[in-house]
Amino acid sequence: MDVFPNQEEIEVAADLLVNTYSISPQMVRRLLGERQRDEANGIMHRFKGESMTKLDLVKLLIMRKGSELFAGSSEEVKDLRFFLLSKLPDDKIAKLFEEHGQRNNSISSPSHMRRPLSQKPWHANGRWSNAFVEAVGFPKIFAGVLQRDSLPTVDNFDPLSKLPELVEFQKDLKLRMLKVLEQEGDKTRCVVTLPTGGGKTRVAVEAFIEWMQKRFANGQYMIWIAQSEELCEQALTCIKDMWGSREYVSSLRVYRYYGGREVPEKELKGGAVVASIQQIHNRIKSEDPVLMEFLKKCGAMIIDEAHRAVTDMYDVLLNKAEQLCGSDLFPICGLTATPGRAGINKSDEIGKLVNRFEFYLIKPNLGEEYSADPVKYFRENGYLANPRHIVCEMGKEYELTDSEIEQMAKENDVPAGFRKRLAWDRDRNIFIIKRLLKIKKGCPTIVYACTVEHAYFLSVMLTATGGRHTAAVSSDTPMTIRRGIIRDFKNGKIDFLFNYGVLTTGFDAPKTECIAICRPTTSEILYEQILGRGLRGPAFKGTKECLVIDFADNIKRLGKPLAYARFKDFWTEESFEDNC
Numbered sequence: 001m002d003v004f005p006n007q008e009e010i011e012v013a014a015d016l017l018v019n020t021y022s023i024s025p026q027m028v029r030r031l032l033g034e035r036q037r038d039e040a041n042g043i044m045h046r047f048k049g050e051s052m053t054k055l056d057l058v059k060l061l062i063m064r065k066g067s068e069l070f071a072g073s074s075e076e077v078k079d080l081r082f083f084l085l086s087k088l089p090d091d092k093i094a095k096l097f098e099e100h101g102q103r104n105n106s107i108s109s110p111s112h113m114r115r116p117l118s119q120k121p122w123h124a125n126g127r128w129s130n131a132f133v134e135a136v137g138f139p140k141i142f143a144g145v146l147q148r149d150s151l152p153t154v155d156n157f158d159p160l161s162k163l164p165e166l167v168e169f170q171k172d173l174k175l176r177m178l179k180v181l182e183q184e185g186d187k188t189r190c191v192v193t194l195p196t197g198g199g200k201t202r203v204a205v206e207a208f209i210e211w212m213q214k215r216f217a218n219g220q221y222m223i224w225i226a227q228s229e230e231l232c233e234q235a236l237t238c239i240k241d242m243w244g245s246r247e248y249v250s251s252l253r254v255y256r257y258y259g260g261r262e263v264p265e266k267e268l269k270g271g272a273v274v275a276s277i278q279q280i281h282n283r284i285k286s287e288d289p290v291l292m293e294f295l296k297k298c299g300a301m302i303i304d305e306a307h308r309a310v311t312d313m314y315d316v317l318l319n320k321a322e323q324l325c326g327s328d329l330f331p332i333c334g335l336t337a338t339p340g341r342a343g344i345n346k347s348d349e350i351g352k353l354v355n356r357f358e359f360y361l362i363k364p365n366l367g368e369e370y371s372a373d374p375v376k377y378f379r380e381n382g383y384l385a386n387p388r389h390i391v392c393e394m395g396k397e398y399e400l401t402d403s404e405i406e407q408m409a410k411e412n413d414v415p416a417g418f419r420k421r422l423a424w425d426r427d428r429n430i431f432i433i434k435r436l437l438k439i440k441k442g443c444p445t446i447v448y449a450c451t452v453e454h455a456y457f458l459s460v461m462l463t464a465t466g467g468r469h470t471a472a473v474s475s476d477t478p479m480t481i482r483r484g485i486i487r488d489f490k491n492g493k494i495d496f497l498f499n500y501g502v503l504t505t506g507f508d509a510p511k512t513e514c515i516a517i518c519r520p521t522t523s524e525i526l527y528e529q530i531l532g533r534g535l536r537g538p539a540f541k542g543t544k545e546c547l548v549i550d551f552a553d554n555i556k557r558l559g560k561p562l563a564y565a566r567f568k569d570f571w572t573e574e575s576f577e578d579n580c
């Protein structure tokens with residue numbers, strides 16, 4: 001299923017808007033946004049010596065909106081739908097109104113039917129959206145992609161399929177985890193740490209599923225807690241693969257407890273619960289009986305991204321668990337690639353993390369040779385890719401305002417207001433586009449932008465200036481479309497995948513060859529998570545090398561170094577470019 005219009009469909013839609021319907025420059029400006037239009041014109045003039053034509057701008061609009069060109073309830077979109085309907089003959093409008101208009105109304109004149117039709121709620125790939133697109137002659141993709149929730153709330157995973165064996169260091173970690181699970185009381189709490197890309201999810205799933213297997217039949221639950229839907233789905237895939245590789249007699253019942261899903265009480269029969277901490281926190285407040293049942297009969301709990309587990313939401317969760325189960329809780333295991341936490345500088349916070357997991361820190365035994373540099377072991381054995389680093393310096397100087405300095409103190413990172421300024425810096429965007437166009441065609445590249453709009457803008461401008469295959473995703477992208485775009489990236493249909501805020505964890509594309517970081521950050525944790533998207537080595541079906549490009553900025557009054565500056569010893573090779 002395609003989730004984004006192809007080049008032919010974009011060309012057809014643009015030709016219809018410009019040459020058939022004669023859309024006005026004013027309407028294009030309103031839909032695209034005056035700032036985006038001006039920036040696009042400015043960049044194109046610098047690249048090709050001429051401004052964009054109306055047809056160019058309309059293509060840019062369609063590339064930005066994709067299958068959602070007519071979707072939404074904004075006045076600009078409703079005006080576009082009204083404009084197109086106004087060009088249709090009266091008999092066609094009357095037929096549309098008869099089939100899709102308001103019932104029990106007294107409207108008889110087609111001239112009065114167009115406005116209510118244009119304001120009808122738009123449901124992707126719905127009855128009205130399909131009728132509208134057909135009537136105005138646009139390709140069907142512009143009716144939208146049905147947001148079908150193809151992921152059931154309750155699922156059953158069957159045995160038996162082949163799964164690659166754990167490698168030696170993973171087997172050792174698994175055995176040590178099982179030993180902890182066999183203990184009692186607080187002695188069953190631990191933190192497992194592996195470098196990003198080392199397979200900590202797989203190891204934890206094997207250990208906990210193996211230990212819980214007999215307990216599932218008694219109605220107990222293994223609760224896996226993650227930070228995002230992507231991480232939840234990553235854990236579910238791993239659980240499915242692991243269970244399917246064993247000769248277990250029965251199927252495993254799995255519950256998706258995130259994204260607002262409601263689990264019917266009649267479905268509660270034990271199994272694996274994959275949940276987001278956000279939904280757990282909200283459902284504790286509402287005393288959801290399903291969650292209470294999960295906790296009462298919990299056999300073990302795994303907390304992914306354990307460095308986040310000192311937040312109040314986890315306090316609420318564990319306090320509720322103790323109320324229901326007593327102080328002698330079930331085994332709890334934290335997983336992290338970063339056992340430290342940026343910003344932890346208070347003894348009480350360190351104490352909270354230690355007490356939560358009793359700090360049985362389980363890390364790979366790699367021998368004395370690699371004890372000071374475990375990453376070296378993983379690279380030499382092909383588990384991690386060798387990262388080459390390029391720092392691209394434009395030479396321009398920026399300075400934080402007083403309000404941005406205050407904002408940074410609250411966010412503990414480069415403030416959003418400053419990143420928004422960078423997103424609309426024309427010289428910087430041209431600098432970024434020129435460097436990205438130097439990346440060879442067919443090289444899977446993930447680009448981290450400053451803002452949501454920055455991701456979409458860079459994506460369409462890279463296509464407009466260099467003809468490259470690009471796409472962009474953000475938390476605003478409907479999940480079905482996001483999954484489709486990520487699938488196309490993994491399958492090699494997209495060279496550049498731009499994003500803001502969604503591809504730092506829980507995203508698995510082993511063949512990623514390049515990471516381009518356009519957003520400045522002082523957070524080592526965020527930076528390491530970004531790097532992790534490209535560090536899978538050939539032994540884990542990844543790549544031998546990964547190129548990391550940092551677009552460095554000289555920011556005055558920042559108060560701390562940018563994160564990349566603290567990774568000097570991490571790279572196998574580092575170089576600097578000042579005229580990308």
